[in-house]
């Protein structure tokens with residue numbers, strides 16, 4: 001029970017990585033505020049946690065709004081008496097190059113993926129500091145480490161999350177709050193499932209990862225739990241890549257085995 005006695009807010013908890021994380025944080029002993037703009041989804045998640053004997057409430061919230069972030073934090077304090085972990089995980093994606101991405105899509109993705117992390121920190125940090133410290137975790141992406149085709153705003157937003165993580169870590173270390181982010185590779189969540197619906201697409205995507213498959217939401221949830229727990233007590237300001245080896249392999253690997261023929265045969 002890595003999170004016994006702690007209270008955690010998880011955003012984007014209605015689906016995918018956030019849903020798996022809400023269930024995992026609760027299984028590790030945390031009281032959970034499951035937040036999502038799709039309120040009915042988090043009502044289901046909170047009920048599932050309570051049915052399994054855990055503690056959880058749902059909070060319908062749009063992470064782009066300051067007032068909703070404040071309300072999430074207030075809900076954690078009034079329901080469970082404090083806040084020890086905040087997982088800023090809600091995110092969205094819109095495809096496009098600089099030429100064809102609508103300006104409104106730029107604003108939407110930057111608001112959900114970046115501004116929301118700032119707003120979550122704005123309200124969570126003082127409460128975690130008052131309680132003696134805590135852990136703030138954000139979901140970035142391997143798309144924040146390098147460019148992807150026709151994904152300018154998603155790539156820019158996730159790169160921003162990585163450096164926002166470092167800047168928050170610098171500011172809040174003195175309050176006892178550690179700040180880290182996770183860079184997932186391709187994870188089998190509903191939006192990715194839709195992208196990989198075509199025949200053979202899932203296998204092709206998996207083949208880019210050294211481990212030969214795309215990841216499962218629980219594999220990101222496990223990293224978030226660890227970063228939120230006292231097991232990670234000396235870890236702050238880091239971008240933890242959890243990608244099955246997707247980014248470990250250089251493009252030059254495609255050029256094949258560089259050993260002379262006689263060694264390759266052996």
Ligand SMILES: NC(=O)c1ccc[n+]([C@@H]2O[C@H](COP(=O)([O-])OP(=O)(O)OC[C@H]3O[C@@H](n4cnc5c(N)ncnc54)[C@H](O)[C@@H]3O)[C@@H](O)[C@H]2O)c1
Nearest residue numbers: 012014015016017036037062063090091141184186187189
């Ligand atoms: N799935 C992947 O392969 C992958 C890879 C790298 C990073 N990520 C990141 O992981 C996070 C979770 O993505 P997922 O794949 O689980 O997607 P998902 O669509 O399954 O879940 C995202 C959740 O965020 C919620 N959300 C969206 N906008 C919101 C808003 N304004 N306010 C509150 N909630 C909002 C959605 O309702 C949804 O329930 C995102 O930040 C995403 O960018 C995902």
